[in-house]
Amino acid sequence: MALTATPRTATFCGDVRKMDARLNHQYSERANGLSNPLAKSLLALMEEKQSNLSVAVDLTKKADILALVDKIGPFVCVIKTHVDVIEDFDQDFVQQLTALSKKHRFFIFEDRKFADIGNTVKLQYSSGVYKIASWAHITNCHTVPGEGIVQGLKEVGLPLGRGLLLLAEMSSKGSLATGSYTQNTLEWAEKHSDFCIGFIAGRRFPNLQHDFITMSPGIGLDVKGDGMGQQYRTPHEVIVNCGSDIIIVGRGIYGAGRDPLVEAQRYKKAGWDAYQKRLTRK
Numbered sequence: 001m002a003l004t005a006t007p008r009t010a011t012f013c014g015d016v017r018k019m020d021a022r023l024n025h026q027y028s029e030r031a032n033g034l035s036n037p038l039a040k041s042l043l044a045l046m047e048e049k050q051s052n053l054s055v056a057v058d059l060t061k062k063a064d065i066l067a068l069v070d071k072i073g074p075f076v077c078v079i080k081t082h083v084d085v086i087e088d089f090d091q092d093f094v095q096q097l098t099a100l101s102k103k104h105r106f107f108i109f110e111d112r113k114f115a116d117i118g119n120t121v122k123l124q125y126s127s128g129v130y131k132i133a134s135w136a137h138i139t140n141c142h143t144v145p146g147e148g149i150v151q152g153l154k155e156v157g158l159p160l161g162r163g164l165l166l167l168a169e170m171s172s173k174g175s176l177a178t179g180s181y182t183q184n185t186l187e188w189a190e191k192h193s194d195f196c197i198g199f200i201a202g203r204r205f206p207n208l209q210h211d212f213i214t215m216s217p218g219i220g221l222d223v224k225g226d227g228m229g230q231q232y233r234t235p236h237e238v239i240v241n242c243g244s245d246i247i248i249v250g251r252g253i254y255g256a257g258r259d260p261l262v263e264a265q266r267y268k269k270a271g272w273d274a275y276q277k278r279l280t281r282k
Helices: 027-033 037-049 061-075 091-104 119-127 147-159 179-191 237-240 261-278
Strands: 053-057 078-081 107-114 138-141 163-167 196-200 213-216 247-248
Touching: 027 037, 037 107, 037 163, 037 196, 037 213, 053 091, 053 179, 053 261, 061 078, 061 261, 078 179, 078 196, 091 107, 091 237, 119 147, 138 147, 147 163, 179 196, 237 247, 237 261, 247 261
Parallel strands: 053 078, 053 247, 078 107, 107 138, 138 163, 163 196, 196 213, 213 247
Antiparallel strands: none
């Protein structure tokens, strides 16, 4: 089928609920239409916890990361990591993070952004120091190298029950993830929907054959940018206006002068309120 990636504006995406009736349904109802078991479980968990919040924990010390995750874990559906910035990474970190994911019931998303040929990413995903596939429920990749990157990651992750997000768009100013890049990304997601659970993007892509989960970064309730190209939008903008499913928040939760416990609950409420608004919007 022909897929069209409509250009995105900063604040308006059109009435996505009219373009894609699946957005009229609750997360738990949409779970029935997904082929990947992890994706089904994620949507069901979101409904159970009443949370569509993912927190990007971009800290560099193991103890700091684990302490933060233990504090905010009850309020999130996904914890997003960058293990390659952890200065004291070891297998004990993996074991403790995995234990916390079970304690607080959240999924682990390693934001690796793989971007190499299929054979190389298979090794990067399964082997090396981090052995990402052994503990991260979700990972992601750029599609610049071609469809082979999806195939390579799938060979490792699918037998382990993992899920892949494709970077269809990015929230940074000047991003080149547009046009034909986005178009091809959508087509490969459709082809590999048993492993591809969705997209990193600023909005829902309507009228795809399969249902996918959309996770949107660049969410802020207080600021519009960070001076380094990051552009922030509110939960209402991305969930109600643009049809996204999960908001990704980082420094807005634990930045300087912020109380992570307070902010996690504030963003959880804002995200869930936006989702409820989308369901009831006429």
